[in-house]
Amino acid sequence: MAHGPDAEAPLLAKPDAAATPPPPAKRNKYPFFCAALASMTSVLMGYNVGVLSGAQIFMAEDLGVSDAQIEVLSGIINIYSLVGALLGGWTSDRLGRRLTIVVANAFFLVGPLAMAVAGGYALLMVGRFVAGVGVGYALVVAPVYAAEIAPPSSRGLLTSLPEIFINCGVMLGYVSNLAFSGLPAHLSWRLMIGVGAVPTVFLAAGVLTMPESPRWLAMKGRVADAKAVLDRTSDTPAEARQRLLEIEDVVGSTSGGGGCGGTWKEVATKAGVRRVLAVVLTLQFFQQASGIDSVVLYGPRILAMAGVTSNTLLLSLNVLFGVAKAGSILVAMALTDRVGRRPLLLVSTGGMTLALLVLGSIFVAFAGAEDDAAVAAAVSFAAIVAFVVTFSVGFGPLAWVYSSEVLPLRLRAPGAGLGTAMNRIMSGVVTMTFLSLYQAITMAGVFYLYAAIAAASFVFIYACLPETRGRSLEDMEELFHTK
CATH class of the missing domain: 1.20.1250.20 (MFS general substrate transporter like domains)
Structure with a gap:
């Protein structure tokens, strides 16, 4: 696809080794x-x-x-x-x-x-x-x-x-x-x-x-408007021009796709597109199937069964769960563009697995031990906080980050809709079955089940998810072979 004279602009040329390197670009706020x-x-x-x-x-x-x-x-x-x-x-x-x-x-x-x-x-x-x-x-x-x-x-x-x-x-x-x-x-x-x-x-x-999304503007043929948005949202003019070239290349290569029907035809005919959609759906499945919403919504009940008897204390501890969860996401926000998505996801799912194993073991070790109720309650609280924190430093935010990054432009919005549907289905299933599930297989059994799912998500991330940090959205097309 021809991009005009800008395609051969000096910004893409190899810099002179003797030239003074430019200062690092200041991030655009x-x-x-x-x-x-x-x-x-x-x-x-x-x-x-x-x-x-x-x-x-x-x-x-x-x-x-x-x-x-x-x-x-x-x-x-x-x-x-x-x-x-x-x-x-x-x-x-x-x-x-x-x-x-x-x-x-x-x-x-x-x-x-x-x-x-x-x-x-x-x-x-x-x-x-x-x-x-x-x-x-x-x-x-x-x-x-x-x-x-x-x-x-x-x-x-x-x-x-x-x-x-x-x-x-x-x-x-x-x-x-x-x-x-x-x-x-x-x-x-x-x-x-x-x-x-x-x-x-x-x-x-x-x-x-x-402003509107520059990629949506480009999909609608409003390239001049897309350029204006990129000029305002890029760190440097050179980056804005490069982003526009990449967007035009992707939009141009799919302009004959035939709208929504053409998009879903690609899912049926292109292995790369099917693979990336499967990655998104599986990631969203694991995020909720590992039990986070059960812990968040039924935290007071879990702690009550672990030995906490005061309603005031239960509600206060529930607020602390929320504070720990929200605060941990700030850590993920600070690190995701520095250390990458994949390391944080692996640390997160590994930590979740350990925390859930500890939580399940507490209900086995302290079952019926009324004299040790205070110890069981304290360890349970620590395990729940550990689970919430490890979830929030990786899996919580990064499942959404990764899903929105890897989907190709023509599939990004409908694919994100399918991923969200998977996430919400599993959230509904988990939250509406928790009470009957623990009554059927005990509280320990529920957390061991969640631990097994968290461990499976660790294996999935390790085997199937490449790193995306620092890549443009258009680079994902090459990474996942969806062109």
């Missing part, structure tokens, strides 16, 4: 602003997931909702999110990444408001469905936009932002629970849920001020 604003939608997602943990207490008192209905209401949002996840790829390609984020905000506006005014279980489920669709959209579009707007030097950091913001949203849900807990029951849970709708209008307005 503008893409961080764009990715952070886009990822703010993930705060709303986390809030809608986390706030129900406390709101359900007052909801049951006010509306007489049963424990079984609460369990379904809590976990069903993961299943509902499949609608948004599967539509998110199509919407991202049709409307653009930016407008899809606005659509997600609209769902986060309507869903919580419907729940806040609900007078019965039916409308609660309707509101939860609408919010769930928003969750699916947010999980698809935020990492895709961050990956496509970021220069290679900071792509790992920026693509990790949605994960840290999800956890910030969960923590804000806990804070809202505490802030409104002193009000009468018929007001407290409605305010807890309803205040989550307030930021959506401001976020949607803010998103419209940021």
Whole structure:
């Protein structure tokens, strides 16, 4: 494909050995602003997931909702999110990444408001469905936009932002629970849920001020607009020009693909495309199947069975889990562009396996030992924190980072939708079966099962995932042979 005179520009020439090497490029902060604003939608997602943990207490008192209905209401949002996840790829390609984020905000506006005014279980489920669709959209579009707007030097950091913001949203849900807990029951849970709708209008307005993804613009033939965005989001003018050449090359090589039908035809006919899609789906499967949401959602119950008897202490320790989880993701954000994705993923899954083995062994070693209840509780708490921390320094954020990086441009949005659907299915399965599973095979058996899955994910990462740090998104086409 001809790229014009720029294809032979001096920036691609070999530098003169005698010349003074240029100083290292200063990182551009503008893409961080764009990715952070886009990822703010993930705060709303986390809030809608986390706030129900406390709101359900007052909801049951006010509306007489049963424990079984609460369990379904809590976990069903993961299943509902499949609608948004599967539509998110199509919407991202049709409307653009930016407008899809606005659509997600609209769902986060309507869903919580419907729940806040609900007078019965039916409308609660309707509101939860609408919010769930928003969750699916947010999980698809935020990492895709961050990956496509970021220069290679900071792509790992920026693509990790949605994960840290999800956890910030969960923590804000806990804070809202505490802030409104002193009000009468018929007001407290409605305010807890309803205040989550307030930021959506401001976020949607803010998103419209940021640029569209340059790769989406190039796919739509708006090369001049894509160039303008790359000039603003690259570390150097030379890098902007190189990124544009690479994007044009990929878009040009797939311009006859025939839209969505052509894209999925490639999945059927190209082994490289099938392989990269299988990598994304398997990575998302393992991320949730290893049990993180069971530990996060049922942490108080696990600690109660390990010997903690005070409800106040249980809830306080639950907040500490959230703090440890969110704080650990900051470590991943700081290291992913320095040490790489693969080392962090291996350390993470290895640490998760060990922590889960310890946690399972505690329930074997201290079963029925009431005199050692304090020791069992302390070790259980330490093991849960270790599991949450090791998950968050690697597997938590980097499953999304890696998935958004390795998918080829023409498959990135729909492929991210499928990966998100896999993630949400497994999250729903894990959270809605935990109670019956531990009753069937004991608490120790559950954690040994999760440990085996975490160990399998370590083997998968070691055998199948090459390093992507420092590569452009277009380089992934060569790495995975998807051209």
